[in-house]
Amino acid sequence: MNATIDLLKSHRSIRKYTDQPVGDEALETIISAGQAAATSSFVQATTVIRVTDPEHRKQLRHMAGDQPYIEKAPEFLVFCADLARASLCCEMHGIEAQADYTEQFIIATVDTGLFAQNCAVAAESMGLGICYIGGIRNNIADVAELLGLPEHVYPVFGFCIGHPDQDPDLRPRLPMSVVLKEGSYSDDGDRETIADYDKVVEAYYAKRRGGSKAMTWTRQVAGLLSEKCRPHMLPFLHSKGFLKR
Amino acid sequence: MNATIDLLKSHRSIRKYTDQPVGDEALETIISAGQAAATSSFVQATTVIRVTDPEHRKQLRHMAGDQPYIEKAPEFLVFCADLARASLCCEMHGIEAQADYTEQFIIATVDTGLFAQNCAVAAESMGLGICYIGGIRNNIADVAELLGLPEHVYPVFGFCIGHPDQDPDLRPRLPMSVVLKEGSYSDDGDRETIADYDKVVEAYYAKRRGGSKAMTWTRQVAGLLSEKCRPHMLPFLHSKGFLKR
Numbered sequence: 001m002n003a004t005i006d007l008l009k010s011h012r013s014i015r016k017y018t019d020q021p022v023g024d025e026a027l028e029t030i031i032s033a034g035q036a037a038a039t040s041s042f043v044q045a046t047t048v049i050r051v052t053d054p055e056h057r058k059q060l061r062h063m064a065g066d067q068p069y070i071e072k073a074p075e076f077l078v079f080c081a082d083l084a085r086a087s088l089c090c091e092m093h094g095i096e097a098q099a100d101y102t103e104q105f106i107i108a109t110v111d112t113g114l115f116a117q118n119c120a121v122a123a124e125s126m127g128l129g130i131c132y133i134g135g136i137r138n139n140i141a142d143v144a145e146l147l148g149l150p151e152h153v154y155p156v157f158g159f160c161i162g163h164p165d166q167d168p169d170l171r172p173r174l175p176m177s178v179v180l181k182e183g184s185y186s187d188d189g190d191r192e193t194i195a196d197y198d199k200v201v202e203a204y205y206a207k208r209r210g211g212s213k214a215m216t217w218t219r220q221v222a223g224l225l226s227e228k229c230r231p232h233m234l235p236f237l238h239s240k241g242f243l244k245r
Numbered sequence: 246m247n248a249t250i251d252l253l254k255s256h257r258s259i260r261k262y263t264d265q266p267v268g269d270e271a272l273e274t275i276i277s278a279g280q281a282a283a284t285s286s287f288v289q290a291t292t293v294i295r296v297t298d299p300e301h302r303k304q305l306r307h308m309a310g311d312q313p314y315i316e317k318a319p320e321f322l323v324f325c326a327d328l329a330r331a332s333l334c335c336e337m338h339g340i341e342a343q344a345d346y347t348e349q350f351i352i353a354t355v356d357t358g359l360f361a362q363n364c365a366v367a368a369e370s371m372g373l374g375i376c377y378i379g380g381i382r383n384n385i386a387d388v389a390e391l392l393g394l395p396e397h398v399y400p401v402f403g404f405c406i407g408h409p410d411q412d413p414d415l416r417p418r419l420p421m422s423v424v425l426k427e428g429s430y431s432d433d434g435d436r437e438t439i440a441d442y443d444k445v446v447e448a449y450y451a452k453r454r455g456g457s458k459a460m461t462w463t464r465q466v467a468g469l470l471s472e473k474c475r476p477h478m479l480p481f482l483h484s485k486g487f488l489k490r
Binding site: 010040089101114183228 | 246247250252253254255256258272273274276277278280281282283288291292293295301325328331333334335340341342344346347348349351352354355358361363366370371377379382391393394395398401402415416418419421423424425426428431432435436439464466469470471474475476478479482488490
C-alpha cells in the first residue's frame with residue numbers, strides 16, 4: 001500500500017461544497033491529468049465543457065433530476081465523447097469520415113471514462129471532492145442543445161468539483177471473489193456471497209440514513225433493471241450519428 | 246501539483262516487462278482500488294477475468310492482433326462490462342430483468358472504464374507498468390467464447406501488468422484549449438492549434454522511431470475513421486443482449 005492507493009480507496013461522492021472556488025489553475029491541472037490517461041489509438045476523443053453561466057447551471061440542474069449541487073458546486077463540467085474532432089482530422093486530409101460504427105462509440109466512451117477518472121483522482125489528491133452526474137442523460141437532447149454539441153459528440157456525464165463540506169462514509173464494495181475471476185467467467189458461489197454482502201450494505205444504509213430506510217444491494221440493483229432505462233438514449237445517439245452500424 | 250498528479254502525468258503504456266511476478270497480493274490491491282471508483286447507481290457492473298493459462302494467453306494474443314505482451318506480461322486481465330450480475334439480483338427478487346437498453350450498456354461500459362483506470366493508477370503507484378489492449382475486440386466473439394462469457398457480459402479491453410523493462414517517452418497530448426471549452430462546444434481556432442500540435446507529434450514520432458517513420462496526429466486519427474472499424478461489434482453486442490433498444 002502507498003498514499004496513492006489510500007487515496008483511491010477513500011473515494012466517496014461529495015455533494016456539498018464550501019464556497020471556496022476551485023480556481024483556473026487547479027482546474028487546468030485536473031484536466032491535464034485527465035489528458036494523460038491512456039487513449040485508444042491516440043484518438044483523444046474527449047472534450048470537456050466547463051459551465052459557469054448561472055442560468056445554464058440552473059437549467060442543467062433541472063434537466064438532470066433537480067440535483068442541487070449541479071447548480072451550487074464551484075465547478076461543473078460536462079464530459080463529452082467527441083468524434084467530431086476526429087472527423088475534422090479527416091477533413092484536413094480530404095478523407096471521408098465514417099464515425100457511425102458501434103466500435104467507435106465504444107472507443108470514445110471508454111476514452112472519456114479513463115480521462116474523467118484521472119480527473120477524479122487528481123482532484124481528490126488536491127483535497128477536492130467530486131461527484132459524477134449520470135443524471136444529465138435524463139434529458140440528454142436538451143443538454144446537448146444547451147451545450148451546442150454537434151454531430152458525433154454526446155455528453156456522457158456531468159462532474160461537480162469543490163472543496164468538501166461533508167464527510168460521508170465509504171460505501172462497501174462487493175467481495176473480491178465476485179468481481180475477480182480466474183481463467184473464465186463463473187458465478188459459482190456468488191449468490192451466497194452476495195446474500196452476505198446484502199447484509200453489509202443494509203447495515204451501511206441503516207447507519208447512513210439514520211435507520212430510516214432499509215435497502216440491500218440486490219434490491220437497489222434490481223430496481224435499475226426492472227423498469228425502462230432512459231429509452232430515449234438510442235434514438236438520441238442515432239440522431240447524433242452514433243451506433244448506426 | 247503533488248506526487249499523485251506527477252504520477253498521473255507520467256503515464257505511458259508499457260509493453261515490455263521483466264520476469265518478476267506481480268503477485269496475488271499486489272493484484273488484489275489493484276483490483277480493490279478499481280472497485281473504489283465511482284459506480285453508476287451503485288450497480289458495480291464490472292467483472293475482471295485473470296488469465297493465467299499459457300495456452301489461453303497464446304490464443305488471446307493471436308485473437309488480439311498478435312501483440313506478444315498479451316502472452317508474455319506477468320499478468321493479463323480482461324475487463325468485462327457485466328449486467329449478468331445485475332440480472333442475478335433481479336432473479337433473487339423475482340423481478341424480470343431488462344438489460345437490453347442502450348443506457349444500461351453505457352452505464353456498464355463507463356463503470357468498467359472508471360474501475361480500470363483506478364487499477365492503472367494503483368499499479369503505476371506501485372512501480373508497475375500497464376497497457377490497455379483494445380485489440381481483444383478484433384475477434385470479440387472468440388474472446389467471449391474462450392472466457393465463457395454469458396449473455397449481458399462483454400469484454401471491453403484487456404490489460405497487461407508487470408514490472409517495466411522499457412522507459413518510453415511521454416506522448417504529447419492536445420493543447421488545453423482544444424479539449425477544455427467554456428460554456429458551450431466550439432471548434433473555433435482548433436484547426437490552427439491542431440496544425441501546430443501535428444508538428445509536435447511528428448517530432449515525437451521522428452525521435453521515438455529513430456526518424457524512420459513520419460506521422461502526424463491528424464493523419465493517425467483520420468486513419469481510424471477512414472475505414473470499416475470492427476463492423477462485427479454491433480451484431481456481436483446484439484447477440485449478447487446489448488443495445489437492442
